[in-house]
Amino acid sequence: MSNEKKLNIKAIIVGWLVDTLGSIIAGIFIGIAAGVIMMAKGIAPEQIAEELSNSTAIQNISLFVGLSFTFLGGYIAAFIAKADELKHALIVGILSLIISLLFTAAQTTDPIWYLISFFGIPFAVLGGYLRKITKKELRDEKPHSL
16 A cells, blocks of 8 residues: 555554644633623623524534534645645544544534534535645746756
């Protein structure tokens, strides 16, 4: 079996960790920042959790940040793999989908969030694609002579 056909498990794990841990840490910061803003507006501390879960703005920001980390995870997996970039990014996207579905199942029964969870796969693949095309551009550049 050629080296290009083997999966680089390290690349997949690192890409998935960047996605998952980055999304979780960013989510914590978003929640803290939103909570502080809500407290400054006079919302009672016991109401903040409900306000956070009902806030469309917070949900949209969290979705954007999470998908950004999925994109980055796909890019990093492709970067580390150095070959079969899209395959490695796709696997990161699939792992992201699984984790997203588990979190979604624990938080809501709203079917729209289950559908939104599937957006992670194309974002991860886009990250892998960006790495693939930028790698090709870097390889095609000729060194500058002085």
